[in-house]
Amino acid sequence: xxxxxxxxxxxxxxxxxxxxxxxxxxxxxxxxxxxxxxxxxxxxxxxxxxxxxxxxxxxxxxxxxxxxxxxxxxxxxxxxxxxxxxxxxxxxxxxxxxxxxxxxxxxxxxxxxxxxxxxxxxxxxxxxxxxxxxxxxxxxxxxxxxxxxxxxxxxxxxxxxxxxxxxxxxxxxxxxxxxxxxxxxxxxxxxxxxxxxxxxxxxxxxxxxxxxxxxxxxxxxxxxxxxxxxxxxxxxxxxxxxxxxxxxxxxxxxxxxxxxxxxxxxxxxxxxxxxxxxxxxxxxxxxxxxxxx
Amino acid sequence: xxxxxxxxxxxxxxxxxxxxxxxxxxxxxxxxxxxxxxxxxxxxxxxxxxxxxxxxxxxxxxxxxxxxxxxxxxxxxxxxxxxxxxxxxxxxxxxxxxxxxxxxxxxxxxxxxxxxxxxxxxxxxxxxxxxxxxxxxxxxxxxxxxxxxxxxxxxxxxxxxxxxxxxxxxxxxxxxxxxxxxxxxxxxxxxxxxxxxxxxxxxxxxxxxxxxxxxxxxxxxxxxxxxxxxxxxxxxxxxxxxxxxxxxxxxxxxxxxxxxxxxxxxxxxxxxxxxxxxxxxxxxxxxxxxxxxxxxxxxxxxxxxxxxxxxxxxxxxxxxxxxxxxxxxxxxxxxxxxxxxx
Numbered sequence: 001x002x003x004x005x006x007x008x009x010x011x012x013x014x015x016x017x018x019x020x021x022x023x024x025x026x027x028x029x030x031x032x033x034x035x036x037x038x039x040x041x042x043x044x045x046x047x048x049x050x051x052x053x054x055x056x057x058x059x060x061x062x063x064x065x066x067x068x069x070x071x072x073x074x075x076x077x078x079x080x081x082x083x084x085x086x087x088x089x090x091x092x093x094x095x096x097x098x099x100x101x102x103x104x105x106x107x108x109x110x111x112x113x114x115x116x117x118x119x120x121x122x123x124x125x126x127x128x129x130x131x132x133x134x135x136x137x138x139x140x141x142x143x144x145x146x147x148x149x150x151x152x153x154x155x156x157x158x159x160x161x162x163x164x165x166x167x168x169x170x171x172x173x174x175x176x177x178x179x180x181x182x183x184x185x186x187x188x189x190x191x192x193x194x195x196x197x198x199x200x201x202x203x204x205x206x207x208x209x210x211x212x213x214x215x216x217x218x219x220x221x222x223x224x225x226x227x228x229x230x231x232x233x234x235x236x237x238x239x240x241x242x243x244x245x246x247x248x249x250x251x252x253x254x255x256x257x258x259x260x261x262x263x264x265x266x267x268x269x270x271x272x273x274x275x276x277x278x279x280x281x282x283x284x285x286x287x288x289x290x291x292x293x
Numbered sequence: 294x295x296x297x298x299x300x301x302x303x304x305x306x307x308x309x310x311x312x313x314x315x316x317x318x319x320x321x322x323x324x325x326x327x328x329x330x331x332x333x334x335x336x337x338x339x340x341x342x343x344x345x346x347x348x349x350x351x352x353x354x355x356x357x358x359x360x361x362x363x364x365x366x367x368x369x370x371x372x373x374x375x376x377x378x379x380x381x382x383x384x385x386x387x388x389x390x391x392x393x394x395x396x397x398x399x400x401x402x403x404x405x406x407x408x409x410x411x412x413x414x415x416x417x418x419x420x421x422x423x424x425x426x427x428x429x430x431x432x433x434x435x436x437x438x439x440x441x442x443x444x445x446x447x448x449x450x451x452x453x454x455x456x457x458x459x460x461x462x463x464x465x466x467x468x469x470x471x472x473x474x475x476x477x478x479x480x481x482x483x484x485x486x487x488x489x490x491x492x493x494x495x496x497x498x499x500x501x502x503x504x505x506x507x508x509x510x511x512x513x514x515x516x517x518x519x520x521x522x523x524x525x526x527x528x529x530x531x532x533x534x535x536x537x538x539x540x541x542x543x544x545x546x547x548x549x550x551x552x553x554x555x556x557x558x559x560x561x562x563x564x565x566x567x568x569x570x571x572x573x574x575x576x577x578x579x580x581x582x583x584x585x586x587x588x589x590x591x592x593x594x595x596x597x598x599x600x601x602x603x604x605x606x607x608x609x610x611x612x613x614x615x616x617x618x619x620x621x622x623x624x625x626x627x628x629x630x631x632x633x634x635x
Contacts (some may be wrong), residue, residue: 143363
């Protein structure tokens with residue numbers, strides 16, 4: 001009944017999912033492009049956008065998400081709801097690369113006349129919902145999953161959320177709802193970088209182990225090294241293919257600000273802006289480590 | 294439309310409206326009904342007959358809104374149902390972000406049905422009573438606010454809710470109110486209905502207060518004051534030119550709402566309309582004196598305590614008219630006027 005996800009995605013995007021080496025290279029390219037976006041638009045949130053690089057690369061280049069860049073709201077797409085809006089600036093180069101909008105937009109992030117703001121909104125082709133206010137994506141995504149279920153659609157919903165925003169109680173209303181209604185077309189990916197704005201979530205309100213908590217709520221849970229893009233892709237493919245009447249969550253263990261000295265896993269990384277000279281230095285040192293887009 | 298037609302039996306607004314939904318669901322597979330653990334006899338028919346398009350999210354209004362938004366993004370015409378203060382203010386952030394804001398970009402049809410306008414849950418106290426919703430909902434761009442005064446109007450609002458995209462808030466009374474439109478609903482496209490024309494003052498009322506305004510107009514007539522009464526049932530979508538023309542045939546305007554006075558309800562809306570059009574018409578606003586109260590009593594008694602009962606409102610209108618230039622021409626109140634009844 002459920003289509004093979006890779007086949008479904010390939011039908012829509014007309015491209016073969018990248019193999020392991022290309023996925024890794026693409027992830028490195030996206031990481032560098034994200035630094036470049038932030039270099040030009042320091043208003044963007046860098047640290048939380050670096051923890052989610054491999055998650056989005058696996059979704060969009062690993063054949064997980066069925067999408068159509070020419071018709072971003074095509075009925076036969078999978079719905080990718082990016083709840084952690086601030087922390088998805090890495091989606092800007094991805095969406096430009098895939099043809100959702102012209103690459104020239106990347107040169108005017110946060111500038112008048114552009115569409116790419118400090119926090120992405122659904123005026124950007126490829127974004128489904130409002131994401132600036134945290135804790136809404138899972139609830140809306142659950143409603144979308146119910147709608148797809150009732151329409152007997154083969155398409156899936158992916159919600160990418162940060163661990164910090166799961167402090168919002170409305171998420172847990174949706175978590176209870178999704179298992180009650182057996183929404184196995186709903187896939188939650190948690191970018192578990194364990195830092196929100198003012199520090200480590202374990203010091204604020206710990207989520208302890210998401211797998212234990214969400215498992216107790218009736219979800220099928222798995223965990224992965226969120227920076228191993230090949231492992232992330234494999235875990236997502238498994239969760240998408242699983243049709244056992246349970247909503248699914250993939251906990252991606254990640255590092256906020258990954259790869260940037262002074263930012264990586266720093267308690268206040270959300271609000272630290274690395275100096276432009278440091279970013280230039282990192283970009284120079286890592287030049288040539290990725291493939292051209 | 295025949296005058297021989299039997300009198301329309303009064304119904305609860307929610308039953309009139311939900312019955313329209315139930316009938317339409319048989320033919321329109323896009324209608325989805327969501328609720329936050331809140332029922333009605335007609336609701337039982339919906340959940341029995343259309344279990345695939347009915348969902349009770351439990352006591353979880355935030356999720357009610359988000360689930361409804363998600364369903365609407367998938368093309369469903371969603372009717373979400375809960376107690377008025379909870380479906381508006383318990384989940385205001387979700388209403389703002391996932392409905393008012395998101396609908397700016399993504400077309401969606403979500404209709405919030407709130408039961409319990411004003412004091413209509415008389416003995417349940419201020420948590421269940423609802424005095425802020427007109428303000429809160431009309432503050433949101435894209436949100437249409439509909440506030441009928443009887444079940445005939447409530448039911449007649451259904452086609453525009455079904456056929457028009459955008460989020461809407463339906464403010465329903467929890468009590469069965471007398472029928473105002475025995476011969477069929479008013480002109481729904483106009484958004485308001487003139488129940489009586491006057492010359493001294495035009496009372497613009499919404500919801501339950503239309504009934505109060507009509508009773509007050511009778512009382513004022515005995516005092517020699519000629520009051521018009523307008524039922525404003527489409528708070529955000531009325532024919533403004535037509536309403537202004539009606540108002541300008543009067544010496545002054547009074548607004549009446551079962552919501553806090555001076556906090557951005559229809560009083561502020563009418564003030565804005567008049568000032569933006571540059572129309573100088575004296576206005577006085579009748580609404581609940583802001584504050585939360587725990588007194589028990591029947592609705593009329595509670596209304597008198599907070600300044601919106603027939604007696605209190607009549608006194609306010611008379612004082613307003615006496616304050617106007619040329620008030621000397623107005624008849625004095627009869628000396629035997631009883632205040633005890635108020």
